[in-house]
Structures are given as structure tokens and as C-alpha cells.
Amino acid sequence: MKIKLNVWRQPSSEASGRFEPHTVENVSQHMSFLEMLDVLNEQLVLEGKDPVAFDHDCREGICGSCGFTINGIAHGPEAGTTVCQLHMRKFKDGDELWLEPWRAAAFPVLRDLIVDRTGFDSIVEAGGYISVRTGSAPDANSIPISKESSDSAFDAAACIGCGACVAACPNASAMLFTSAKASHLGLLPQGQPERWRRTQSMVEVMEEIGFGHCTNHRECEAVCPKEISVDFIARLNRDYIQASLGRGSK
Amino acid sequence: MSRLLSFYKTSIGKKVVMAVTGIALLGFVMGHLLGNLQVYLGPEKLNAYAQLLHDNAGLLWVARIGLLVALILHVHAAVRLTQQRRRCRPVSYQKPGHVQADYASRTMMWSGPLILAFVLYHLAHLTFGTVHHDFEAKDVYHNVVAGFQVPWVAGLYILAMVGLGFHLYHGIWSFFQTLGLNHPRWNALRRYLSIALALGIVVGNVSIPLAVLTGLVS
Numbered sequence: 001m002k003i004k005l006n007v008w009r010q011p012s013s014e015a016s017g018r019f020e021p022h023t024v025e026n027v028s029q030h031m032s033f034l035e036m037l038d039v040l041n042e043q044l045v046l047e048g049k050d051p052v053a054f055d056h057d058c059r060e061g062i063c064g065s066c067g068f069t070i071n072g073i074a075h076g077p078e079a080g081t082t083v084c085q086l087h088m089r090k091f092k093d094g095d096e097l098w099l100e101p102w103r104a105a106a107f108p109v110l111r112d113l114i115v116d117r118t119g120f121d122s123i124v125e126a127g128g129y130i131s132v133r134t135g136s137a138p139d140a141n142s143i144p145i146s147k148e149s150s151d152s153a154f155d156a157a158a159c160i161g162c163g164a165c166v167a168a169c170p171n172a173s174a175m176l177f178t179s180a181k182a183s184h185l186g187l188l189p190q191g192q193p194e195r196w197r198r199t200q201s202m203v204e205v206m207e208e209i210g211f212g213h214c215t216n217h218r219e220c221e222a223v224c225p226k227e228i229s230v231d232f233i234a235r236l237n238r239d240y241i242q243a244s245l246g247r248g249s250k
Numbered sequence: 251m252s253r254l255l256s257f258y259k260t261s262i263g264k265k266v267v268m269a270v271t272g273i274a275l276l277g278f279v280m281g282h283l284l285g286n287l288q289v290y291l292g293p294e295k296l297n298a299y300a301q302l303l304h305d306n307a308g309l310l311w312v313a314r315i316g317l318l319v320a321l322i323l324h325v326h327a328a329v330r331l332t333q334q335r336r337r338c339r340p341v342s343y344q345k346p347g348h349v350q351a352d353y354a355s356r357t358m359m360w361s362g363p364l365i366l367a368f369v370l371y372h373l374a375h376l377t378f379g380t381v382h383h384d385f386e387a388k389d390v391y392h393n394v395v396a397g398f399q400v401p402w403v404a405g406l407y408i409l410a411m412v413g414l415g416f417h418l419y420h421g422i423w424s425f426f427q428t429l430g431l432n433h434p435r436w437n438a439l440r441r442y443l444s445i446a447l448a449l450g451i452v453v454g455n456v457s458i459p460l461a462v463l464t465g466l467v468s
Binding site: 008069071079103106168172173203213216217223230231236239240244 | 257261263266331334337339341342344351355356358420427430432437
């Protein structure tokens with residue numbers, strides 16, 4: 001396969017960026033998208049040029065390191081997949097693709113396709129934990145949890161923090177990420193004592209950092225590699241209303 | 251009060267205000283449609299209904315002021331949230347794309363101002379009569395029929411109602427989502443309800459200029 005690429009190149013946060021055209025020949029359909037970029041980078045190194053910078057780690061779709069937009073869609077055209085698990089068989093010979101970094105004020109571009117996602121860490125630091133000494137692991141099933149709650153908490157906990165939700169949202173909102181992090185604790189008995197304070201703190205920090213608001217386009221859900229539902233956003237809204245105006249408010 | 255104000259400062263607070271005022275405005279639109287449909291019962295019924303509203307001037311003004319407050323809050327929240335969007339996504343995608351955001355959700359900031367402009371025109375046309383070519387203060391039925399016999403005026407009303415339909419389709423569903431009114435058992439119903447209400451309001455309102463244009467109501 002032959003793939004034409006227009007890759008966003010930006011030397012640093014301060015510098016302005018532009019698309020750089022490249023062609024990668026002899027692409028195997030079994031390659032992952034990142035392996036195709038590895039081939040491009042080897043080519044660039046041989047030509048004495050700077051390789052394209054992109055984040056990656058596990059390449060198994062579970063670490064949340066990789067991600068950029070392909071033709072405007074975060075993680076590319078296949079649903080429920082990160083770019084490292086997206087295979088070239090999803091594309092056609094001669095396809096022309098535009099690769100851009102996540103674009104959000106809260107995710108400044110560090111270099112080329114790499115953005116700084118420290119903002120997500122700050123949201124988790126604001127309340128995405130349970131403040132108790134855990135000691136050794138408790139016996140299994142010592143705390144009864146309903147099947148529905150544990151399933152739902154697990155769905156939320158599947159979030160790998162890749163940032164695709166922010167990238168896909170027209171408002172650069174981190175509501176899907178924040179709601180997933182708040183819900184996976186808020187749905188479990190261990191998360192109850194700090195539920196209202198957690199919700200308020202996480203939402204406040206999310207706004208301070210400069211993430212946007214939710215206008216219910218549901219683009220985040222569509223690109224989420226873990227297919228986390230916008231139902232968690234409704235849950236965060238409900239908890240935030242209750243935390244701010246009802247019980248537990250400061 | 252200070253708690254409410256600091257709640258409004260957050261984007262979730264603004265969205266909640268948007269949802270609640272939106273539902274108040276939807277309530278008015280539905281009531282207004284039921285009033286409008288009396289045009290099919292003939293001039294006496296419709297004019298008597300108009301007279302009934304004016305006879306209860308106190309209640310009428312309470313409703314008008316309530317609607318005005320809801321409208322101002324709705325627009326204020328919309329403007330502030332749009333400004334926030336520009337701050338949060340200062341550099342847009344050179345090659346934008348979307349997967350499941352529908353036409354209605356992507357055009358809320360267009361359909362909203364268009365509906366507002368239409369409301370102002372509609373007030374000048376059928377409430378104050380300033381832009382009506384043949385306005386009779388006490389004869390609502392006549393004003394409606396004479397107004398819609400002008401094809402471009404009828405066309406404008408029909409277009410505005412289609413725009414309102416798109417705004418409501420996204421707005422009603424968003425109301426449930428923003429207030430966190432969701433449950434696996436009822437989630438699908440929220441979409442059906444937004445389609446049914448939006449479609450009902452469009453069909454009901456559009457039928458009136460169409461009926462006048464085709465001579466069914468004269």
C-alpha cells in the first residue's frame with residue numbers, strides 16, 4: 001500500500017506549526033498505524049531529517065499514551081480503538097491522511113503530535129482517589145456490591161486517560177474523562193464518604209485548567225477507545241448539582 | 251444566593267440554567283401552539299381566546315415577565331458558554347471531522363439567534379402589527395389570515411419553525427442529559443420524546459400558514 005500523509009510539524013509549544021507532506025511506500029496492511037509511522041521515521045532519519053514526534057508506550061491499546069487525529073477524528077476511523085491498535089487494513093492504497101495533535105488550550109502541543117496532558121493528572125489529584133490507609137488487600141466479597149454497580153463502575157474505570165474525548169469535543173471539554181474518574185469511585189461503597197467533595201473539587205479544577213463545557217454532541221463517546229458512555233456525564237451533572245446546591249455543599 | 255451565583259459561574263451551572271429556562275420556553279411554545287390551533291375553530295373562537303388572555307392582564311404580564319427573564323438567562327448562558335468554547339479551543343483543527351454529532355447539535359448557536367430574530371419579527375408582525383400590511387387590533391383571526399396570505403411572510407414563518415424544530419430536537423434531549431435525568435430503562439425514551447415534541451410543534455405551527463396559503467383557512 002502507498003499512503004500519503006500530511007503530518008503536523010511543530011518544533012515546540014511556542015513555535016507555529018504546519019502540515020508536512022510525506023509518502024510512505026510498501027505499507028503492509030498488517031501494520032498498526034504507529035508501525036507505519038515508525039517506517040516513516042526510519043525513512044526521515046536516513047534522509048537526515050527530524051523524525052515525527054508522537055507519544056506511545058504499550059502499543060496494546062491499554063496505556064493511554066498514544067493518540068492524535070486522523071482526518072479530524074481522534075484515534076482515526078475505527079470505533080473503540082487507539083491509534084496503536086488501528087491497523088492499516090482499515091485504509092485503502094493511495095489514501096491521503098491528515099494527522100494533527102489534540103487541540104485544546106488545556107493540552108498545549110509539546111512537539112509535533114505530542115501534547116501535554118498534565119491537566120488530566122490535576123483533575124485526578126483534585127479527588128480521583130479514596131483517602132484511607134488501605135493496608136493489605138481485603139478479602140474478596142467482604143463488601144457486598146450489586147452486579148449493576150460493579151459493572152457500571154468497571155465501565156467507568158476502563159478510562160485510560162488518552163485525551164481523545166477532549167480532542168473530539170467541539171468545546172474541548174473534559175467532562176467524559178472527569179465523569180468517568182468521579183463515577184468509578186462514586187458508584188462503589190468505598191467512594192461514598194468523599195463523593196460530594198470529590199465531585200465539586202474535580203469539576204472546579206477541570207474548569208480552572210481551561211477545559212470546556214459539555215453541549216451534548218456525544219463526540220467524546222464516539223471516539224473513546226474504551227467506549228465510555230455519556231451516561232456518566234449525566235451522572236456527574238446530577239452529582240454536581242446535588243453537591244453544589246443540596247447536601248454536602250461547602 | 252451566593253451559592254447560586256457561584257454555581258452559575260461554573261459551566262455545569264450555566265448548562266443547568268440553560269436547561270431549566272429552555273424547558274420554561276418550551277412550555278410557552280406548547281401553550282402558544284394550543285392557542286394557535288384554535289384558528290381551525292373559526293374567527294369567533296380564536297378572537298374570544300385572545301380576548302380571554304387580555305381580560306387577565308395581570309396573569310398575562312406575569313407570564314410575559316417570566317418568559318423575558320427565562321429568555322435573558324438562556325441567551326446570557328449561551329453567550330458566555332460560546333466565549334468559553336473559544337477560550338478552550340483557541341486553535342481549531344485544520345481538517346475538522348465529526349462522528350455522531352448531529353446537524354441539530356452543531357447548529358445550536360445558529361438556530362438560537364435565528365429564533366430570537368424571528369420572535370422579534372413575529373411580535374412586530376402579529377402582536378404590535380407594526381410590520382403588518384392590514385392590522386386590526388381586536389381581530390386576531392383576520393391578522394393571521396391576511397398576514398399569511400402574503401407568500402414570503404408565510405414562507406418566513408415556515409422556515410423559522412423548521413429552525414425551531416432542530417433547536418428543540420437537540421435542546422429537549424440535552425435537558426435530560428444536563429440535569430442528569432437518565433436511567434438505562436428510560437434513556438431511549440428521551441430521544442423519542444425530543445423527536446415527538448419537536449415534530450409536533452413544527453407540524454402544528456407550519457400547518458397554519460400552509461392552511462392559509464392553500465385556502466383551507468380564509
